[in-house]
Amino acid sequence: MTIITRFAPSPTGSMHLGNARTALFNYLYAKHVGGKMLLRIEDTDKERSTEESINSIYNDLAWLGITWDSEPVIQSERVERHKEVVSTLLETGKAYKCYCTPEELKEMRETAVRNKLPPRYNRLWRDKVAGPEEENKSYCVRIKAPDEGSYIIHDSIKGDVEINCSELDDMILLRSDGSPVYQLAVVVDDHDMGVNYIIRGDDHLTNSFRQKMIYDALGWETPKYAHLPMIMGADGKKLSKRHGSCSVEDIKNDGILSEAICNYMLRLGFSEGEEILDREDAIKIFDISKVSSSPARFDSKKLENINGVYIRKTSDKDLLDLIKPKLIEKNFNFSEYGNRVKKLMSSLKERSSNLNHLVESSLFLDDEYFLYIENDSYMYRFTPEALKFIEKNKNDMEASLSSFLDSESYWETPDPDTIKECMEDISEEFEIKMRIIGQSIRVALTFSTMSPPISDVIAALGYSSSEKRLSIVHCIAAEV
Numbered sequence: 280m281t282i283i284t285r286f287a288p289s290p291t292g293s294m295h296l297g298n299a300r301t302a303l304f305n306y307l308y309a310k311h312v313g314g315k316m317l318l319r320i321e322d323t324d325k326e327r328s329t330e331e332s333i334n335s336i337y338n339d340l341a342w343l344g345i346t347w348d349s350e351p352v353i354q355s356e357r358v359e360r361h362k363e364v365v366s367t368l369l370e371t372g373k374a375y376k377c378y379c380t381p382e383e384l385k386e387m388r389e390t391a392v393r394n395k396l397p398p399r400y401n402r403l404w405r406d407k408v409a410g411p412e413e414e415n416k417s418y419c420v421r422i423k424a425p426d427e428g429s430y431i432i433h434d435s436i437k438g439d440v441e442i443n444c445s446e447l448d449d450m451i452l453l454r455s456d457g458s459p460v461y462q463l464a465v466v467v468d469d470h471d472m473g474v475n476y477i478i479r480g481d482d483h484l485t486n487s488f489r490q491k492m493i494y495d496a497l498g499w500e501t502p503k504y505a506h507l508p509m510i511m512g513a514d515g516k517k518l519s520k521r522h523g524s525c526s527v528e529d530i531k532n533d534g535i536l537s538e539a540i541c542n543y544m545l546r547l548g549f550s551e552g553e554e555i556l557d558r559e560d561a562i563k564i565f566d567i568s569k570v571s572s573s574p575a576r577f578d579s580k581k582l583e584n585i586n587g588v589y590i591r592k593t594s595d596k597d598l599l600d601l602i603k604p605k606l607i608e609k610n611f612n613f614s615e616y617g618n619r620v621k622k623l624m625s626s627l628k629e630r631s632s633n634l635n636h637l638v639e640s641s642l643f644l645d646d647e648y649f650l651y652i653e654n655d656s657y658m659y660r661f662t663p664e665a666l667k668f669i670e671k672n673k674n675d676m677e678a679s680l681s682s683f684l685d686s687e688s689y690w691e692t693p694d695p696d697t698i699k700e701c702m703e704d705i706s707e708e709f710e711i712k713m714r715i716i717g718q719s720i721r722v723a724l725t726f727s728t729m730s731p732p733i734s735d736v737i738a739a740l741g742y743s744s745s746e747k748r749l750s751i752v753h754c755i756a757a758e759v
Contacts, residue, residue, distance in 0.1 A: 282314030285474045286340075286347070287354075287465070289321045290332035293526035294339045296518060296577070297480055297510050300544040304507060305478045306345045307545070307565040317472055318347040321354045323464060328355075339527040342537050344558065352472060354464055361459035364467050364497065365420050365452050373496040374452055376418040377404040399448040420453035422492055430488050435505040435568045437481070442488050450489060462486065466493040474502055478567060481506035505567045508548055508574045518577050525577070534633030536593065536601075539586040547575035555588055587632040595624040598637065605638045611645050619644040623739040626731030643725040646744055657751045664728045668718060673756050675711045676719040680753035682709065683720055684746070693737040723752035 284305040288298055309316035320336065322328040340347075368374035379387075379400075388398035405423060425444040432440045452463045459467075465486075469477065477487075484506050494501045510518045518525050530540050538557075545561055546554070548571045552564045590598065599621055606620070607613050613620075620627075620641045631637040642648050649660045661669065669676060682705045683690070689701035702716045718728060724736050724745060737745045 280475070282309060282312045282476050283317060283473050284309045284314065284476050284478055285317040285319055285469065285472060286345075287319040287321050287468075287479075288336050289324060289327075290329060290336055291324060291327040292332060293528045294336060296525050296527070296530070296544070299339065299343060299527050299540075300510065300547055301479055301507060302340060302345050303343065303541055303544050304549075304565075304567065304570070306347075307562055308476070308478060308567045310562040311565045314476075315348040316346075317349055317352070317474065319352040319354060319468055319472065321461070321464070323354050323358075323459070323461065325355075335528070342531065343527065343541055344537060352468060354468060357464070357468060357471075358459060360471070361464050361467050362453065362457070365459065365463065368422065368452065368496055369420065371496075372423075374420050374422050375405055375449075376409065377421050377449075377451075378409060378413045378416050378418045379403060397446075397448075402449055405449060417455040419451045419455045421449040422452055422496060424449050424492055425495075430491055432484070432487050432491070432504055434484075435503065436508070436570050436572050437484075437506055438572075440484065447488065447492060450492075452493075462489050463493060466490050466497075466499075469502060470494075470497075470499050475500075476503045476505070478505045479507065481508055505570070507570065508572055510547055511574045511576050513576060513578065515576070534635035534637070535582065535586050536589045536634070539589040540582070542589070543582045543585050547577070548573075555585065583632040590628050590631055590633070590637065593628070595621065595628070598624055598628055598634075602634055602638050602641065605634065606641060609638065609642065611642060611648060616645045619739045623731060623735055626735045630729070630731065640727075640730070643727065643730070644739060646747075649726050656754075658755065659726050659748075659752065661722065661726045662728065665722045665726055668722055668728055669756055672715055672719065675709070675715050676722070676756040677753060678709045679705055679711055679716045679719040680723055680749055680756065683716075684749050684753065687742075687746070690734075690737055690745075691742050693734040695732065695734040698734050698737075719756075720749070723749045 286302040286305050288294065288302075305316050308314075318340075320333055322333065337351075365374065369376070377400075383403075384400065387401050387403075391398045391401070400421070404421075409418075424447040427444055429441050429443050430447075432442075434440055450462060451460055453459055487504055487506070491501050512518050527540075531537075541558070542556060542561075545556065545565075549565065549569065550571070551566070551569055552560065556564075593601075599617075602620075603613060603617070606617075623641070623644065627637055627640055631640060651658055651660065683701065686701045686704070689697045702713055702720075705711065705716050706713050717733065720733055721730050721736075722728060724730070724733065724740065730736055740748070
């Protein structure tokens with residue numbers, strides 16, 4: 280039998296990380312067993328569903344590298360089929376029309392609460408025949424829930440989960456306005472799509488029992504289930520915006536690579552194999568039955584670490600293509616200085632854990648980005664750490680930069696060994712620590728205390744730009 284899974288998001292906003300993991304696990308498992316993964320857009324909530332959100336789902340899945348088989352099914356286009364199934368249930372006596380008014384239903388709930396019972400419908404119309412007075416009244420259609428026994432869900436992650444049928448009520452299948460409810464639409468669509476393995480969050484476990492009633496009433500085979508544990512924040516509570524980035528859009532905007540977030544999501548409940556796994560290796564080892572039943576905790580620092588690994592694995596060219604739009608957005612003159620970023624990329628990426636940091640650490644390569652004129656003098660915008668360094672070490676910095684400028688023969692054609700030799704000479708002559716000399720040169724060239732090796736920076740900037748920066752910052756240090 281071919282395994283067919285599905286991902287069925289509701290287009291009501293940005294895709295949550297939990298939904299993205301569900302999509303990934305459906306995809307990986309389908310590929311692992313040589314099956315298929317289908318996509319269904321559950322857009323029956325007309326008040327919240329938007330075309331923009333539907334497109335966002337497609338874009339997020341494409342960015343994550345998650346593909347599906349066959350054309351997406353749009354749930355709202357299948358309403359007539361849903362109604363057809365309800366008619367079948369009415370004809371076979373598995374469902375019935377309920378003419379209760381909102382006031383009557385409210386009274387039922389209040390009576391149940393007073394009697395310390397669950398606030399449920401009391402099955403008033405389950406065996407009642409409608410008379411002439413109901414002819415023009417609106418009605419909903421309810422399923423006949425089983426009176427006794429129990430239901431067992433054979434869950435691949437949680438094991439067997441049982442519920443007493445007394446806990447189920449005669450739920451509505453068709454609302455009084457003629458629209459099908461979620462529980463019905465899901466069952467009909469899964470059946471018609473041939474879905475036989477449902478992998479979804481364990482917040483749907485209760486739904487599985489309610490949907491099994493419909494499968495049984497129609498005589499359809501119930502799919503296999505695997506309910507994924509929830510993703511929690513560091514505080515042990517359900518992951519939400521209070522924990523920071525928790526949607527695919529947020530993660531992407533944080534500068535995380537798609538390969539990195541997929542690798543990290545795989546580890547939220549699945550621990551087989553190496554820590555870092557490419558897509559093909561993940562498909563080979565992924566088994567839904569080996570997913571943990573315990574909630575997973577989202578760790579942003581661990582995600583950053585994994586992302587750093589993927590950044591270092593990514594080619595310089597691909598990284599340049601990824602950060603180019605972000606640099607231009609920050610008014611970086613890419614046409615003039617983009618080649619500098621290209622030259623320095625291999626060094627820059629070694630120190631970056633996300634694309635945003637890679638962008639920020641590249642901005643100094645634009646000669647005008649940090650430069651401004653104040654009182655007819657050239658000035659640079661330094662990082663707070665760089666300013667503190669200048670103020671604390673201004674005398675040593677002035678001497679270091681002055682001597683380094685006079686020793687241009689050492690660094691005009693940058694080489695790590697000759698630059699180190701030059702710094703050692705300055706250290707011996709002025710009795711300045713090598714660390715101070717190196718940091719003085721770094722701050723002068725990059726306006727920061729953190730950067731790639733000085734020789735790489737000078738090579739990327741070129742002699743003219745390097746000499747200009749060193750000279751201007753030397754004057755600034757002298758005037759501090």
